[in-house]
Amino acid sequence: MRLGIFGLPQAGKKTIFGLLTGADPTAIGTGPTSGVAEVLDGRFDRLAALYSPKKETRARINIDLLPDVDAEALRDGAIFRDIAGMDALCCVVRAFESGTVYHPNGSVDAARDLLMIASELVLHDLLFVEKRLERIETGKKKPNAEALKKEEDIMLRFREHLEKDLPLRTMDLSADERKLISGYPLITLKKMIAVLNVDDAAMNDMKLLTGLQERLPDTAIEYMRISARIEAEIAALESEKERAEFMEASGIEEPAINILSRTCMKALGLISFFTVGGDEVKQWLVPDRSLAPEAGGVIHSDIQRGFIRAEVIKYGDLIALASEEAVKKAGKLMVMGKDYPVADGDIISFRFNV
Numbered sequence: 001m002r003l004g005i006f007g008l009p010q011a012g013k014k015t016i017f018g019l020l021t022g023a024d025p026t027a028i029g030t031g032p033t034s035g036v037a038e039v040l041d042g043r044f045d046r047l048a049a050l051y052s053p054k055k056e057t058r059a060r061i062n063i064d065l066l067p068d069v070d071a072e073a074l075r076d077g078a079i080f081r082d083i084a085g086m087d088a089l090c091c092v093v094r095a096f097e098s099g100t101v102y103h104p105n106g107s108v109d110a111a112r113d114l115l116m117i118a119s120e121l122v123l124h125d126l127l128f129v130e131k132r133l134e135r136i137e138t139g140k141k142k143p144n145a146e147a148l149k150k151e152e153d154i155m156l157r158f159r160e161h162l163e164k165d166l167p168l169r170t171m172d173l174s175a176d177e178r179k180l181i182s183g184y185p186l187i188t189l190k191k192m193i194a195v196l197n198v199d200d201a202a203m204n205d206m207k208l209l210t211g212l213q214e215r216l217p218d219t220a221i222e223y224m225r226i227s228a229r230i231e232a233e234i235a236a237l238e239s240e241k242e243r244a245e246f247m248e249a250s251g252i253e254e255p256a257i258n259i260l261s262r263t264c265m266k267a268l269g270l271i272s273f274f275t276v277g278g279d280e281v282k283q284w285l286v287p288d289r290s291l292a293p294e295a296g297g298v299i300h301s302d303i304q305r306g307f308i309r310a311e312v313i314k315y316g317d318l319i320a321l322a323s324e325e326a327v328k329k330a331g332k333l334m335v336m337g338k339d340y341p342v343a344d345g346d347i348i349s350f351r352f353n354v
Helices: 013-021 042-051 071-076 078-084 110-139 147-162 175-180 206-215 228-236 240-250 256-267 292-299 301-305 315-321 324-329
Strands: 002-006 033-038 055-057 060-065 088-095 191-198 221-226 270-275 280-287 307-313 334-336 347-352
Touching: 002 013, 002 078, 013 033, 013 060, 013 228, 013 256, 033 256, 042 270, 042 280, 042 315, 060 256, 071 078, 088 110, 088 256, 110 147, 110 206, 147 175, 191 206, 191 256, 206 221, 221 256, 228 240, 228 256, 256 270, 280 292, 292 301, 292 307, 292 347, 301 307, 301 347, 307 315, 315 324
Parallel strands: 002 060, 002 088, 055 280, 088 191, 191 221, 270 347
Antiparallel strands: 033 060, 270 280, 307 334, 307 347
């Protein structure tokens, strides 16, 4: 699973990619760049503090920094090929003023920039759908063309939807329909986060978000604000104490980059569960709605193959009662079978036999 960071030039993409992955923004070139980001989750920190394990292992997600969305990239289509290869998207949008950083459109207008990008993505999908319908029409003239009818129906619905300048992710599709089109490079089916890179003073200004939502209604875009400059300052501090003092003085409860890492995880359709103990506290990622044996298979295929049961503790119960023993005494340890859908934040011990 890969998340792609993209946007117009000078939006702050390299800085945010560096904050997420630890890469040096000044060393990043112009082509696609891959990295790995730890999921920064306060629940993991609480569990690590509770168990003081020998080893702490956070979950990780794969992130790609894509080339700028500029006139040349739009003209030759290269950016669309890069975006189509991602499982979810993070569009960085400039919302900060600076006399020393140029804007490719001449002025700062986050809603205008995001609307332009969103429209280009819709147009890409519309052109693909039109070409696909032409091929289907040609194929219908051949024998045994009945299988094309279902695809034609979907493509006609897609065209009608896209012609309203709406992304495909806002449509209701069945599992069979999604399977039928799974190999197609349809960009607007992907979940998308818009990260607004704001001035320090605009971190709590709701006008920007309200304006975006009014100009881009019904697009199923998830918004969040971040000041890349402040986040870079926090990350540059040497100790946790210094970071805590800086955030307290600035009125920041949690670095926005931590929230973004979790938002990216959710955009990829992932949830997390934990395994805990004195040897290791570890966070694992699984697709949302995964069943217990599938979650066990993320740890080792033998667990899924020989699954017997999952012993589940809810995160809130463990934190409230402070020990597994107390959870058991309170009757809150759950023994679940193969049909149990893992919930985000579950603490699980698997029993299996191969």
